[in-house]
Amino acid sequence: MTATILFVDDEPDLEALILQKFRRQIRDGQLALMFARDGIEALQSLEQHPQVDMVVSDINMPRMDGLSLLAKLQEAEDKKSTIIVSAYGDMSNIRTAMNRGAFDFLTKPIDFVDLETTIQKTIRHIDMLREVRRRQMEAERAHAALSRHFSPELAKRLAVSGEGEGIEVQWRDVATIFTDITGFTSLVETAPPETLGQLLNEYVGGMTEVVFAHEGTVAKIIGDALQVLFNAPGDQPDYATRAVACAHDLDAWAQDFCARQKARGVSFGVTRIGIHAGPALVGNFGGNRFFDYTAYGDSINIAARLEAANKNLGTRICVSASVAKAAENFQGRPVGELMLRGRSEPLRAFEPLLPDKFEAPETALYSEAFAKMEAGDAAAMPAFAALVGMHADDALAGFHLKRLLNGAKGIRMQLE
Structure with a gap:
């Protein structure tokens, strides 16, 4: 790479001497030399040729001396490495020059061997600074890309650790959360673009912050829908517990958001959440040009199906048995065995509950009615009817009562 040097000196013979001394380096493309006769001319030249790498400047010159020039150079955003030449x-x-930021100095009369050595040392310093800036820019670009998916601290660690480390494609056991908003298509069709943009940005931003608070990874954002991973890219032994806790907080944040929008006269749909735990192919699938950290596999599809199942069940959160089993001190109530679209085997599902809801008397009544339904006991129907009579807002109990009234038996169900 060619190093461009600007010599600033009012001595008429210096330019010829310098060109003669460095003729070989100029011929070989190692150096490109420019000349100015005072500080003002040097600043004009630098403005026209920002590619200059270093400045070699005398101190005593007309119009603007070398120390004044040095001060101007240090004020610039792109500071040039400067060698100051002074009388012996x-x-x-x-x-004064060194205090003002000069990289090195030479004394007159100039020893050309010393000048060449000093220039080479300065070039090495410039190359080192360039490499540091390059790495910093790469780290900043990596951090910007990673920040879309990972919590700030994790994004910082991944950016520092080096590209690709920890985000290569691999099979991992993960917990996957899918979220979606009911009636979002209608909102898109009816809301003004500026209103929709503000709503969606606030919603996605708030939901993402909740995910990051639980150190989850945002694998995808598609419109109003989020796909979240736990135990990827780093190890989280408690990933199922984290996923359930995150889902509760996402649900609470989304409900509060809906209430705030309703107060403003905006009808914003309920957020549905599905969670499943299992193996998935996880990593950066963006190729050479893009960063797209995401996951693929049957377990990912199951989480998406569980999110959709909430629509039929009347629930807001639905999790698989693998999540309920792996989560520490899981509290919830059974939903049943779901025959999800695209699957031949039933999947046992649960509705996770917060402690106060789990300990409420109606939860025990639900469990008793569900046990009767699972056993094929005809008393299940009146048990659910009594529960719905006392708690008309219990959508899941109402769902099962409707099934039983329509002649269904047991806990296995085909969802649309």
């Missing part, structure tokens, strides 16, 4: 023994000016 002029330590006062040399100290």
